[in-house]
Amino acid sequence: MTPLAQQIAQQQADAVVLGPHGRSLMRGDLQAVGVAPHIGPDTRIAIRLSDPLDVIRALTALDGQVAAILLLSHALPPKTAVALARAADCTILVQDDVAETRDGVAVMMIDDMLGSERRSEPLATAWLMTTSGTTGLPKIVPHTLRTLSRSVSRFAGATAPIWGLLYDPTRFAGLQVVLQALIGGGQLIAVDTAKTLADQVSMMAENGCTHLSATPTLWRRLLMVPDYAKLPLRQITLGGEIADQPTLNALRAGFPDARLSHIYASTEVGVGFSVTDGLAGLPSSYLDKAPGNVRLDIRSGILWLRPPLTALQPGLPGIEIDNEGYICSGDQVEVSNDRILFLGRASGLMNIGGVKVYPEAVEAVVKTVPGVALVQVSAKRSPVTGALVLAEIQLDAGADQTETRLLIIKTCRASLEREAVPAIIRFVDGFKTNAAGKLMRTKG
Known part of the structure; x- marks a missing residue:
């Protein structure tokens, strides 16, 4: 596999990445970056950096030069980052500050790792991603640049996209956007996620963002920004959460000229498939033939997928994969007429008075109520x-709270089992999302 730096060098765009505070990365900057002399070929390095431009510099420098790269979110607690680095046999952790050794892991800043060294014979670097674990340490999932970039579309000239980055680039969804921009022939706008969403939208609009990927939660928040229509979008992508029909309809109304697609992807599977017909769920015909040579199967109501290319092997801790290469998604689905509909995570099922209730199913109904953001x-x-x-x-x-509350109850009673109708309705100012842009689910 051609290293990332060489693939970037083959692109036409000069200004590859536009970042916050007026910073940018040019193609020549990324071509020239290498590693310091003390970084040997057997080195396994974890990176935990807050600036997306630094993440891109690190990935470009390390791919093909070291044995493995472990991508860690800067939102992880320091102790968790060190524990994951040790679990992945990394001897170096690169982060924003502090130069010391923790539990046998050398902690250094990015400039201590970068240099001008590049090997004449590139190595087959392993890319290690982490899932968003809920108990204990997150799972470490092995990939290669080839498995991560197999769905990248190549563009050139006037059709080259300008991608907006709303995700943490060390998470799977964020890395997909980065790779689409870097090796797909486009440019990347990396916003300052510490700023308000309105400021992020403004930066993307001012720089001509044409392609944007976000979770349904982030898209609904974006549609609340007064100037969202200033985004000159040609491509809208949803992923990471169930793409419900109300959200798809709202995006179609808000951006009538943009192509609308929702993708199924996960850290374990990689990019599974995309749906572009504007409807929730996916065609049941995907069970016979899905896009991208991905194979699908439904077992006991759970979706299993077999990607055409994977670095996973049976026996990996915390990942269920059979001998044929099918990976358990953990997503509960049902087949209704000609659609496969997502019900929710099997692990998130609620027991209400002896009745199984999926939070996502209730949310999908509530979202149809006018006034609910x-x-x-x-x-x-x-x-x-x-x-x-x-x-x-x-x-x-x-x-109006009173009117909306009554309408929510009426709508839910007409569409849901009695036990699934919300017994308590609480109005809040907003919600938190995690580093992957997903709604942070909390216990009531």
């Missing part, structure tokens, strides 16, 4: 029934 459903403990359904709601500007 965002919703999060969870189970709240009850001494009588064991648990009750709690719906936390962020309203659109100007929506």
Whole structure:
């Protein structure tokens, strides 16, 4: 596989990355970057950097030069980062500050790792990603640049896209955007995610962002920004969460000229498939033949996928993969007419009065109610029934709480089982999202 630096060098764009605070990375900058002399071919390096431009510099320098790169979110606690580095046999952790040794891992800043050394015979560098674990350490998932970039589309000239980056580039979704821009022939706008979403939208609009990928949660938040229509989008991509019909409809109305697609991808599977017909779920015909040579199977209501290319092997801890290469997604689905519909994560199922309820199924109904901007459903403990359904709601500007509450109850009663109707409706100012742009699910 051609190293990342060489693939970037083959592109036409001069200004490859536009970053916050007026910073940018030119193609020549990335071509010239290498590693310091003390970084040997057997070195395994973890990177935990907050600036997306530094992440890109590090990846470009290290691919083909070291044995392995472990990508860690800067949002991870320092102790967790060191523990993951040790679990991946990394001897070096590159982060924003502190030069010391922790539990046998040398911690250094990026300029201590970078240099001008580049090997004449590039190495087959392993790219190690982490999942967003809920208990214990996140899982470490092996990849290669080839498995990570197999879905990259190549562009040139006037058709070259300008991608906006709203994700953490060390997460799978963020890295996909980075690779699409760097080796797909386009440019990247890396916004300052510490700023307001309105400021992020403004920066992307001013720099001509044409392609944007975000979770459904982020898209619904973006549609609340007054100037969102200034984005000259040609491509809208949803991923990371269930793409529900109300969100798809809202995006189609907000950006009528943009191509709309939702993709199924995960750290374990990689990019699975995309759906471009504007409907929630996916065609049941994908069970016979899915795009991208991905094979699908439904076992006991759970979706399994076999990607055409993977670095996973059976026996990896925390990852269920069979001898044929099918990987368990953990996503519960049902086939209805000619569609496969996502119900929610099997691990997130709520038991309400003996009835199984998926939070995502309730949220999909609540989102159809006018005035609802965002919703999060969870189970709240009850001494009588064991648990009750709690719906936390962020309203659109100007929506009335009393009227919206009544309409939510009426709509849910007409569409859901009695136990799934929210017993508690709580209005909130907003929600937190994690480094992958997903709604941070909390217990009520």
